[in-house]
Amino acid sequence: MSLLKSMQKAFLTAFSTYSRIPVPRVEWEEENRKYALLFFPLIGAVIGGLLCGWRQLSEFFGFGIFMKSAVALCIPVFITGGIHLDGFIDTMDALSSCQPREKKLEILKDPHTGAFAVIGCVIYFILYFGALTELKSLKAYALISIGFVLSRAFSGLALVLFPSAKKSGLLYAFSSASRREDSPRKITGVVLVILILLCESLMLYVDVTGGIVLFSAAMLVFLYYRRMARRQFGGITGDLAGFFLQVCELAMVIGAAVVM
Numbered sequence: 531m532s533l534l535k536s537m538q539k540a541f542l543t544a545f546s547t548y549s550r551i552p553v554p555r556v557e558w559e560e561e562n563r564k565y566a567l568l569f570f571p572l573i574g575a576v577i578g579g580l581l582c583g584w585r586q587l588s589e590f591f592g593f594g595i596f597m598k599s600a601v602a603l604c605i606p607v608f609i610t611g612g613i614h615l616d617g618f619i620d621t622m623d624a625l626s627s628c629q630p631r632e633k634k635l636e637i638l639k640d641p642h643t644g645a646f647a648v649i650g651c652v653i654y655f656i657l658y659f660g661a662l663t664e665l666k667s668l669k670a671y672a673l674i675s676i677g678f679v680l681s682r683a684f685s686g687l688a689l690v691l692f693p694s695a696k697k698s699g700l701l702y703a704f705s706s707a708s709r710r711e712d713s714p715r716k717i718t719g720v721v722l723v724i725l726i727l728l729c730e731s732l733m734l735y736v737d738v739t740g741g742i743v744l745f746s747a748a749m750l751v752f753l754y755y756r757r758m759a760r761r762q763f764g765g766i767t768g769d770l771a772g773f774f775l776q777v778c779e780l781a782m783v784i785g786a787a788v789v790m
Contacts, residue, residue, distance in 0.1 A: 539556045545569070550608070581674070617771060622646055674779075677729075680778075751778040
C-alpha cells in the first residue's frame with residue numbers, strides 16, 4: 531500500500547471512529563489504524579472552527595450569553611457523538627467505587643450507569659457551562675478552540691507512550707497498531723510533540739497569559755492522567771482516554787474563564 535493511500539485510510543479511520551462527521555468507511559484493519567493517531571487532533575480543529583464560527587454567528591444575531599454558551603457546550607458532543615463523554619462517565623463510576631484494580635476494570639466495561647457517574651456528569655456540565663458564560667472575547671474562544679487540538683494531541687501521545695491496561699478494546703487496537711515494529715511509532719510521537727508545541731505557540735500568539743495558563747492546565751491534567759491510570763488501573767484504556775480528554779478540556783475552559 532502506498533504511503534498516500536495509507537494516510538488517506540488512516541484519516542478516514544480516525545474520523546469515522548472518533549467523530550460523527552460523515553466520511554467513507556474503510557476496512558477495520560491494523561494497516562489502516564497505524565497512522566490514525568496523526569489525524570485524531572484534526573477532529574479537534576473541526577470542533578474549534580465550529581466553536582469560533584458559532585461565537586461570531588451568535589454575536590451577529592445578538593444571542594444572549596446563555597444561548598451562546600449552551601450551543602458552545604453541545605458542539606463537541608454533537609461532533610464526537612459523546613464517545614469521550616461516555617468514557618468520562620464510566621471512569622467516574624470506577625474511580626468512585628474504591629474497589630481493587632480488577633474490579634475497577636470490570637466497572638469500566640459495565641454498560642450500566644451508576645449514581646456517581648450521573649453526579650459527575652452533572653457537575654461537569656455545570657462547571658463547563660458556567661466557565662463558558664465567563665468568556666466574553668473572541669480571543670478566549672480562539673484559545674479553547676486550539677485547546678481541542680491540544681487535548682487530542684496529548685491523548686494520542688499517551689496512546690503511543692503509556693502502557694495499556696487491557697489487551698483488548700478500541701484503545702488497544704489503535705495503540706498496538708502504532709507500536710508495531712514496522713510502524714512509524716517514533717514518527718507518530720515526534721509529529722504529535724511538534725503539534726503540541728505548535729498549539730502552545732498559537733496560544734501564546736493569541737494571548738500570552740492565556741496561552742501559559744491553558745497549556746499549563748493541559749500539562750497538569752496529562753501528568754495526573756498518567757499517574758492515575760497507572761496506579762488505579764495499571765495502564766490506560768479507551769474509557770480513561772475519554773476521561774482525560776473531557777477533564778483536560780474542562781480545565782482549559784476554566785483557565786480561560788479565570789484569566790480572559
